[in-house]
Amino acid sequence: MEEEKEQVISLPRLGEPAPAFEAVTTHGVLKLEDFKGSWLIIFSHPADFTPVCTTEFMAFAEIYPELQKRGTELLGLSVDSVSSHIAWVRNVKEKTGVDIPFPIIADLNKEVSMLFGMIHPGQSKTETVRTVFIIDDKQIIRTILYYPLTTGRNMDEILRIIDALQTTDKNGVATPANWRPGDKVVVPPPNTQEGAEERTKQGYECVDWYLCTKKL
Template sequence: MSENTEQAVRGMPRINEPAPAFEAKTTHGVKKLADYKGKWLVLFSHPADFTPVCTTEFTAFARAYPEFQKLNTELLGLSIDSHYAHVAWVRNIKEKFGIDIPFPIIEDLSMKVANAYGMIQPGASDTSAVRATFIIDPNGMLRAMVYYPMSNGRSIPEFLRLVQALQTSDAHKVATPEGWQPGDKVIVPPPQSVQEAEERMAAGYECTDWYFCKKAL
């Protein structure tokens, strides 16, 4: 691994470690990561204001905002554009699409927040943030991060589902299978010993084999 690559890896945020702290001007005033303590936070970047793909994402996040709030989850957008561009874009979305954007958008002209979160990907652009999404828990720990290319929009229902899955795993000490939705069966953690494996098979779970068992919550 080259020195530059090692530096890039060290500078990237890591899952299950504290999310990089920030304090930034937004369309709802100055916001800090600490403001979201006790809540889940979906922090997401977009390449630029007044662009069609980003507009579809923002309107989708706005429509889903009440569902995120039911999960004690806030939304926070970011792009490299100015505060004034953000305000104008929000007003334009209201005028042209009839949708209010209820969450703040970070002005990050210095790229300080974008660089701290690895939102700038030189292979895609040196001056715009790619479509990066970070899920941060109420303790300020980074729990998930997903990157999309600039050309393709994200699926907002997937981030809603992921928050629900993380909260379920935390509350019940279980894992969730592919495509899991609330109400589906969950995966019981694999046994750590031969004795636990024997007990698992007799515990009344839905077991395909000793290492693969599901249960209803």
Template sequence: MEQEMTQSQTPGIPRINEPAPDFRAPTTAGELSLSDFRGKWLVLFSHPADFTPVCTTEFMAFAKAQDDFEKLNAQLLGLSIDSTHSHIAWIRSIKENFGVDIRFPIIADLKMEVAKAYGMIHEGASDTSAVRATFIIDPEGILKAMVYYPMTNGRSIPEFLRLLQSLQTSEQYGVATPEGWQPGDKVIVPPPATVKDAEERLQNKDYEVTDWYFSKKSL
């Protein structure tokens, strides 16, 4: 077996639009690998530790939104550098104390292999805990988005649901989405690449044209 990597050997943060780092790891639903999620979008998110208040609020919010993610063909997958037994005990505690079922699997990453591969260990925050990182991976295993938060501040789960919908819209229609975009809002049309296209863009009745480079349309 390969020796565990030191912090100085830890791979860098993965890059958007490249294959997400592969993994195979124990979870609360049995052993899972990245390939098990092929054909679906994957929302992989880490938390510093089980039985911590901020993480508990985040996990309950993810759990309450799980059906909304699944309607978008997306699966949730949590991770922390804790054991499977710790995860199970925490899941049971959340159910008993808050009445919320955690139905998505949680990776037990005691050796920090997945956390290091995804750049979740930040020395400035902690050498032994994963920061609050969230990765959205498409059905082909390509990393499409990633967001890092400090340990002290919880994430907004509705924003990740919105981001997923935005990514899917961009992929399906070849468009961009403006700040704060929500399903049903107008989208941004890619700017023209030639002078001729720019002139034609200004005459296009199907677009809301502000200038040759800035146009919106309804889907």
């Protein structure tokens, strides 16, 4: 009896380098390394010419200028062909007037989907679920979001995460719940008893030594 072997692929994790790939896209053959120096959002959708995905693509196109201001590029992905992607993008433009300015990977052989863990058989064995991978300018994975097939993504939250991560990198701080640019940020808590004693005397707004905030 032939033994069935299942290939185990390690899924990408936060803080690790994004898996390298080379893929056919609507903007030609692109490699992950082509995006080095920019932040990158790779996002997957279940299929072209489907309603929720169409609303998402229009929403991603709407925030694209804001993402560019933050040095961030977008790269879509589904297991459809490049011809299907082109036809869909043209149809969206024709029917809604919205231009989709970013490339979309045609992952027919599911190579990139498997690398990034975008297929969840419990949801669909043939389609990618709605994933969002935020990759920084050094090509390290900084955020992973998974959405079910039936729930469209929230663009405000994606922009907010980019703002939060870039604020953290620039200022060495953390951001509290529901943080928005301009709000107070969290000062990293001290990790010694001496530091804890001093923290509340350092001019920050503190609930206690472990929760202090400041304006940037």
